[in-house]
Amino acid sequence: MKPIPGIRILLVDDEPHILQFLELGLVNEGFEIRTAPDGMTAITLAQQFNPHIVILDVMMPGMDGFEVCRMLKKSGSEVAVIMLTAKDEVDDRVKGLTIGADDYLVKPFSFDELLARIRARLRNQFPMMFGEVAIGPFKIDDRRKEIIYNGQVLELSPTEYELLKYMVTNHGIVLSKATILDKVWGYDFGGEENIVEVYVRSLRDKLGDKEHQLIRTLRGAGYRIDLS
Incomplete structure (x- = not known):
């Protein structure tokens, strides 16, 4: 290697x-x-x-x-x-x-x-440190900091990239806002949890997820990406 x-x-x-x-x-x-x-x-x-x-x-x-x-x-x-x-x-x-x-x-x-x-x-x-990883309709290349969805490269900010990568690699699992803040923004982030909503909304726009069928909201629990 x-x-x-x-x-x-x-x-x-x-x-x-x-x-x-x-x-x-x-x-x-x-x-x-x-x-x-x-x-x-x-x-x-x-x-x-x-x-x-x-x-x-x-x-x-x-x-x-x-x-x-x-x-x-x-x-x-x-x-x-x-x-x-x-x-x-x-x-x-x-x-x-x-x-x-x-x-x-x-x-x-x-x-x-x-x-x-x-x-x-x-x-x-x-595994992502070794190149491109395919997960459902997504392809994640951590070395290039690039995510492809259904064959199209997504235009993502660094934080959007980290958030989508985290959610996709944990697909099927309910992720609370607090957990997302800790894993994506860091344990010392001093801002409001609402920042997660802002970024999720932006990701939905870029993914064409108008009906929230890809990134689902579970009231009082958080978000879950469904790939099935």
């Missing part, structure tokens, strides 16, 4: 030589890397760095990897977590997967194996 620009990986381990080894190898593969020597630093860095993948050691003093994973997943971000454990015990693996970890590796491991796990997680959880 060719390097994909903009992939961010956070490495969390209390052993400096492991951090250095992984950082050097992953930087050479074209990834953007940050490192954290403990759990609290990892949580702070994750909020600032917004990584696609966190490679997380289980056994750390203070806040262990399980608690870090739990907090990362609770934040609602789409981050993929690969946990590292020095013990090949089923209980550790089950606990990690139960709290939301996406994969695990047992130490010692080969760098090539870690790289393969990273690539698998990227393809599974961030």
